[in-house]
Structures are given as structure tokens and as C-alpha cells.
Amino acid sequence: MSGAxxxxxxxxxxxxxxxxxxxxxxxFATMLLIPSVVVxxxxxxxxxxxxxxxxxxxxxxxLPGDFPFVGLENYGKIIGDGAVWSAVGRTAxxxxxxTALEIGLGIGLAVLLNAPLRLRWxxxxxxxxxxxxxxxxxxxxxxxxxxxxxxALNALLTQLHIIDTYQSWLGSPFLALNMVALADxxxxxxxxxxxxxxxxxxxxxxxxxxxxxxGASVWQRFWRITMPLLKSSILVVLVLRTIExxxxxxxxxxxxxxxxxxxxxxxxxxxxxxxFSDQNFGYGSALSYLIVIVILVLAVFYIRALRSTTAxxx
Amino acid sequence: xxxxxxxxxxRVFVHLMAVVVSVLILAPFGWLVIASIANDNDLLSKPLHWxxxxxxxxxxxxxxxxxxxxxxxxxxxxxxxxxIVASVTVLVSTVVGVFGAYAFARLRFRGRRAVLLFFLSTYxxxxxALVIPMYLVMVQLHLLDTTLGLIVxxxxxxxxxxxxxxxNYFQTIPVELEEAARIDGCSRLGALFRVILPLARPGLLxxxxxxxxxxxxxxxxxxxxxxxxxxxxxxxxxxxxxxxxTTNFGLQAAGGVLAALPPVILAAIFxxxxxxxxxxxxxxx
Numbered sequence: 101m102s103g104a105x106x107x108x109x110x111x112x113x114x115x116x117x118x119x120x121x122x123x124x125x126x127x128f129a130t131m132l133l134i135p136s137v138v139v140x141x142x143x144x145x146x147x148x149x150x151x152x153x154x155x156x157x158x159x160x161x162x163l164p165g166d167f168p169f170v171g172l173e174n175y176g177k178i179i180g181d182g183a184v185w186s187a188v189g190r191t192a193x194x195x196x197x198x199t200a201l202e203i204g205l206g207i208g209l210a211v212l213l214n215a216p217l218r219l220r221w222x223x224x225x226x227x228x229x230x231x232x233x234x235x236x237x238x239x240x241x242x243x244x245x246x247x248x249x250x251x252a253l254n255a256l257l258t259q260l261h262i263i264d265t266y267q268s269w270l271g272s273p274f275l276a277l278n279m280v281a282l283a284d285x286x287x288x289x290x291x292x293x294x295x296x297x298x299x300x301x302x303x304x305x306x307x308x309x310x311x312x313x314x315g316a317s318v319w320q321r322f323w324r325i326t327m328p329l330l331k332s333s334i335l336v337v338l339v340l341r342t343i344e345x346x347x348x349x350x351x352x353x354x355x356x357x358x359x360x361x362x363x364x365x366x367x368x369x370x371x372x373x374x375x376f377s378d379q380n381f382g383y384g385s386a387l388s389y390l391i392v393i394v395i396l397v398l399a400v401f402y403i404r405a406l407r408s409t410t411a412x413x414x
Numbered sequence: 415x416x417x418x419x420x421x422x423x424x425r426v427f428v429h430l431m432a433v434v435v436s437v438l439i440l441a442p443f444g445w446l447v448i449a450s451i452a453n454d455n456d457l458l459s460k461p462l463h464w465x466x467x468x469x470x471x472x473x474x475x476x477x478x479x480x481x482x483x484x485x486x487x488x489x490x491x492x493x494x495x496x497x498i499v500a501s502v503t504v505l506v507s508t509v510v511g512v513f514g515a516y517a518f519a520r521l522r523f524r525g526r527r528a529v530l531l532f533f534l535s536t537y538x539x540x541x542x543a544l545v546i547p548m549y550l551v552m553v554q555l556h557l558l559d560t561t562l563g564l565i566v567x568x569x570x571x572x573x574x575x576x577x578x579x580x581x582n583y584f585q586t587i588p589v590e591l592e593e594a595a596r597i598d599g600c601s602r603l604g605a606l607f608r609v610i611l612p613l614a615r616p617g618l619l620x621x622x623x624x625x626x627x628x629x630x631x632x633x634x635x636x637x638x639x640x641x642x643x644x645x646x647x648x649x650x651x652x653x654x655x656x657x658x659x660t661t662n663f664g665l666q667a668a669g670g671v672l673a674a675l676p677p678v679i680l681a682a683i684f685x686x687x688x689x690x691x692x693x694x695x696x697x698x699x
Contacts, residue, residue: 126523128602133529136514136573139506143548143570144536150547209435215428224689225682226436229443232681234631236649237670240656241446244663252445255462286442294689301689318424347540350633354653371542376638381546388543395538 155385167382174386184387186362187370188394190277194366195345198281198288202341203334205285206292211326213293214300231290239354242283246270246355270356273363280355280364284348292337299333300326332406339402343395367391443674450474450667457663473668483643485655489669491643492651497676499561499647500629503568504622510569511576512618516606518577519584520592530581533574541634552639559645567635572625579624583617584610620687623680630677648673 155174157167178184209227217223230238245252246269254266270276303326311321349368352358358365358373365373368391375384449457450473452466473486480486517523518530548567549558557563587610595605611618636647652669659665681688 122522125521129517129521129523129526132513132517132521135510136533136577139510139573140533140536140570143566144539144544146551147544147547148536148539150550151543154546208431212428212431212435215432216425217428217432221685223432223436224685226439228681228685228688229439229678232627232677233443233674234649234677236631236633236652237446237674240652240666240670241442243656244449244666245442245445247663250458250460250462250661250663252462255460259461286439290439297689318421343538347542349540349542350649353633353637354656357657368540368542372634375542375546385543385546388540391540392538392543395540399538 151385151388154382155389157382159382159385160379170382174383175390177383178386178390183362183370184367184390187365187367190364191346191348191366191368194277194281194284194348195342197278198284198345199338199341201281201285202289202292203338205289206296206337207330207334209289209293210296210300211322213297227290227293229290230287231294233287235287235350236354238283238287239351242279242286243270243355246279271360273361276356276360277364280352283355284345284351288341288344292341295337295340296330296333299330303329335402335406339399339406342398342402346395346398347391367394446667446670446674449663450671452664454662454664458661473665474672477668477672485659485665488643488646488651488655489648489672492646492648493672495561495564495640495643495645496630496648496673499564499568500626500676502561502565503572503629504625506565506569507572507576507625508618508622511573512580512606512611514573514577515580515584516610518581520589530577533577537571537574545635545638548635549638558639559641561645563639564632564636564645564647567639568629568632572628575628576621576625579621580614580617583614583621587613616687619684623684623688626680627677 156169156171158170158173159167213220213224213227233241248254248266248268248271251269253269254263257263258266268275269279307325307329308321311325316324347368348366349372352364352366352369353372356364358369367387371384371387371391374380374387448464448466451469451471452463453468453470456463456466456468476486477489480490518526552558552563555563557566591613592605592609595609596602600608631649632647633649633653636650637653640646640650648669652666652673655662655669656666
């Protein structure tokens with residue numbers, strides 16, 4: 101999906117109020133929430149449950165009909181299917197590689213965005229660009245730049261005498277996977293940076309001023325003040341990026357269609373192929389629940405970590 | 415940073431890095447723009463001509479004027495569909511979501527946290543897990559291959575997002591301001607419209623921009639639910655074209671530039687609000 105995100109930062113509730121006020125408030129709250137509930141659950145609840153239901157049947161077509169109930173057989177098949185595990189492995193690699201780079205570069209970029217720059221507004225407007233670029237256009241752009249015959253990257257690198265033969269950037273499985281990840285990094289690092297910049301701006305400047313008085317270097321201030329205070333923002337962004345990266349589909353669809361030799365087939369792309377090209381909906385449904393489960397595990401794991409770091413700070 | 419006087423070396427370093435980053439960001443996108451106006455011979459030449467010798471705006475012109483059922487008209491239809499789908503989605507999810515966000519930010523009710531988590535959990539489910547049954551429902555409701563169908567689906571995932579961002583943003587606005595208005599005779603809703611929303615404008619703008627981007631960017635549902643120019647969005651039009659005409663780089667690039675323009679222009683205009691919206695809405699609880 102898109103680069104825009106939802107942050108699971110803790111919401112703090114309003115103060116306790118008398119009981120009568122609270123029932124009146126509850127009724128009012130219900131009224132206010134009904135439209136959202138209708139729009140969201142009216143549309144997604146049925147599909148969520150339906151997919152779970154379908155995952156217990158041997159469904160070989162999109163059309164409704166009578167299909168044999170197979171219980172957990174589809175899930176059993178997943179465990180025995182080597183192709184699933186290689187797709188999971190590639191997705192894990194993609195997720196780790198892209199998220200790590202995005203966070204690392206994002207921290208640097210956030211510090212830079214916060215630095216005393218001339219023409220800062222211009223720099224910010226430039227940094228916004230990849231974030232606003234639609235994912236499909238980003239994918240198409242990189243596919244075009246990385247083209248082995250006419251791509252700009254090969255032309256640039258040979259004209260600068262860095263390489264002397266044209267490389268097939270998307271031609272071998274592992275290299276292609278890394279290239280797709282780099283295209284993802286190019287697009288999403290600005291988002292990470294803007295998130296972290298928001299965190300940076302909440303750090304009171306007198307902390308840095310005091311450290312300067314005490315003779316701390318830029319480097320020391322970064323590690324001793326900025327990083328610790330940025331930790332919870334970093335974790336939030338880590339959660340969001342990991343979840344998004346694990347669902348990666350669009351960029352792969354356009355850049356490589358899962359190839360070469362399935363080298364860039366992520367688990368979401370693999371599920372898409374199973375469900376739509378092979379018309380194996382029961383299996384496809386079970387696979388998509390596998391993604392849901394992995395994401396939930398990751399989310400719980402991260403939220404725990406998030407809680408413990410925020411607890412440490414207070 | 416007021417009392418700090420960063421050393422000269424640091425300042426030079428920072429500016430140098432800003433230039434490097436700007437080049438890394440602008441170069442690929444700049445190449446897309448150049449390719450969209452270079453003629454095919456320049457694009458397929460070796461060594462590559464970086465500066466087009468005969469720049470042409472023909473592709474853009476054709477996209478906007480070509481008649482009949484062709485790829486140019488397809489891009490144009492896609493752009494129009496995307497504008498409609500994204501704008502209406504923003505409208506629906508904002509109107510619906512702002513009320514809900516207010517409830518989460520200001521009211522106390524049973525199951526508040528659980529309902530909120532439920533909303534957010536819909537965001538974690540990959541679209542691939544919802545798309546098959548949704549497709550069947552779309553068929554039954556005759557919403558397949560319509561922009562309305564896409565708007566309905568997009569609103570369902572843009573709304574939790576509005577709830578979350580605006581809910582957090584509303585909390586950063588002091589309750590006292592609202593209470594003062596209510597003492598002066600405002601109802602709760604009156605205070606929401608007259609006090610909270612005007613104060614939340616930066617957050618509101620940022621949130622609407624994000625919602626627009628989500629809808630503009632969406633691909634999987636559009637890929638599966640749309641089949642003709644009646645509803646195909648621009649990402650679908652582009653992906654189909656890119657898949658089919660692998661070496662027509664010029665036209666690929668022109669379509670890409672046009673698809674990128676609306677969100678890029680909006681983001682450039684509202685860049686201040688993006689950072690403000692994030693700091694007010696998302697990171698702080």
C-alpha cells in the first residue's frame with residue numbers, strides 16, 4: 101500500500117468523570133463513532149471472516165459454490181511447501197535489508213533536515229518528493245533506470261568508467277531482490293526521516309546547549325542526547341516499516357513480476373499468484389492468513405519493546 | 415539551536431550533505447522527466463544522450479488530446495478516475511473520521527481502547543487477504559469496474575487512518591479552550607466545529623494529504639476490481655503499459671510524470687504541515 105502510515109503510539113485517555121456524565125458521554129461517543137464503524141467494519145469485517153472461512157475449504161475458483169471442507173489441510177500444505185518458505189525467506193531478507201537501511205539513512209536525513217541549513221524549505225521540498233511519488237511510478241522509474249540495455253545506471257557507470265560492461269541489474273535473482281529493496285529505500289527513507297524529524301523537534305534545545313557548555317562534541321551529543329531521546333520514535337517507525345515491508349507487492353509487480361527465477365517473489369506476491377493465476381483460492385486464503393499471523397507476531401513483539409523503552413524513560 | 419553557534423566545519427559538512435542528498439533524490443526523478451520529453455532515438459542510443467537533442471512535448475499533448483480507444487486516452491481516463499477516487503475518498507473518510515476521532519480524543523466510554531485497536535488492526539491485514547471475498551461482494555452489488563466501488567473500499571482503509579491521526583492531534587489541543595467555549599454556550603459539536611477544527615487545521619491538512627496519497631497510490635484492489643477505462647486508475651494504467659510496451663520508455667516516463675504530479679505538487683505545497691501533522695498527530699501520544 102502507500103507510504104502513509106498509522107503510528108501505534110499510546111493514546112492517553114481523558115480524566116475520570118462522574119458516572120452520569122460518563123453514560124451521557126458514552127451515548128454521544130457511540131453516535132459519533134457509528135459512521136466510522138459502518139464505513140470500516142461494514143466493508144472489511146465480512147471479507148476478513150470470509151477469507152478465514154475459505155481457508156478451510158478446497159476452493160478452486162473465485163465463484164461461490166460447494167467445495168469440500170478440508171479443515172486445516174491448506175495450512176498443512178503451507179508447512180510442506182518449500183516455495184512458501186523460500187518466499188518467506190526472501191520477504192524476511194527484503195524486510196530486514198530495506199527497513200535497516202531506511203532507519204539508518206532516515207536518522208541521518210532527519211538530523212540533516214533539522215540542521216541549520218540555508219534554503220531549508222527548498223531542501224525539505226526536495227526530500228518530500230520520493231515520498232509523494234506513487235509506488236507504481238517509483239517501481240516503473242527504477243525498472244527503466246536499471247534496464248540492462250538502455251538503462252541510465254549502466255550508461256552512467258560506464259561513462260564514469262566505474263564498470264566496463266553493462267550489468268543486468270534485474271537479471272539475476274539475488275541482485276534483483278537487492279535492487280527492488282534499494283528502490284523501496286529510495287522511496288521510503290524520506291517518510292522515515294520526516295517521522296524522526298518530528299521526534300527530533302520535541303527534544304528541548306537546552307539539553308544540547310548544556311552539553312555544549314560541558315564541552316561535548318557534535319558526535320557525543322548525537323549519541324548521548326539525540327539517540328536516546330529518539331528511541332521511541334525509531335521504534336514506532338520500525339514497527340510501521342516492518343509491517344509495510346512484509347506486505348510488499350506493488351513494487352515487485354511492476355519491477356520484476358516476481359522474477360527472475362522467482363528471485364523477487366515475496367510472500368504477498370506468491371499468494372497473489374497462487375490465488376489469481378492458479379485460481380487456488382482456498383490455498384491463497386490460507387497463505388494470506390499466514391501473512392496476517394506473521395504481522396501480528398511482529399506487531400506484538402514490537403509493541404512490547406516499545407512499552408519497555410518508554411517505561412525506561414519515565 | 416538558538417544559543418548554539420555550530421562550528422564552521424559542521425556547517426560546511428551539513429550543506430555538503432544536503433547537496434549530495436538532493437542530487438541522489440533529484441537525479442532519478444529528473445531522468446524520468448527528461449526521458450518523457452526526449453525522442454526515442456536519444457533514449458535508445460549508446461552512449462546515452464543525457465540531454466535530449468530534440469525535446470518534444472508530443473507525448474503529453476497526445477495524452478491530453480488523443481481521441482479514441484488508445485493508450486493516450488487510457489492514461490487520461492486513468493488520471494481522471496484517480497482524481498475522482500482520491501478526492502471523494504478524502505472527503506468521505508475525513509467527514510466520517512473526524513467525528514470518530516473526536517470521540518476517541520475527548521470522550522470516555524467503555525471499550526474505547528478495544529474499539530480503537532480494532533480499527534487499527536484492519537490496517538495490518540494485507541489487502542491480498544481481503545480482495546477475494548470483496549471481489550465477490552462487488553460482483554453482487556454491481557460495483558465491479560466502477561469508481562464508486564473503489565471509493566467504498568478506499569474509504570474503509572483511509573478512515574482508520576483519519577481516526578488515528580486526528581484522534582492524536584485533537585489531544586494536543588488544550589481541553590480548556592473547548593471548555594471555555596462550552597461555558598459561553600457552545601454545544602460539544604459546536605465546540606468541535608468552532609474551536610477544535612480551526613485549531614487543528616495543520617493536522618487536518620496533513621491528514622487529508624496522507625489520505626489522498628493512500629488513495630492515489632493504491633494498486634492491488636484497483637488491479638483486481640477495475641477492467642476498463644470506466645474505472646481504471648492511473649497506477650493500473652501505468653503498470654499495464656509498462657508490462658506490455660517494455661521499451662517505450664518515453665511514454666512510460668510521460669505517464670509516470672503525470673501520475674506523480676498531483677501528489678508531488680500537493681506535498682511540496684503542504685510540506686510544512688506534513689512535519690507538523692506528524693509531530694502533533696503520530697509520534698506523540
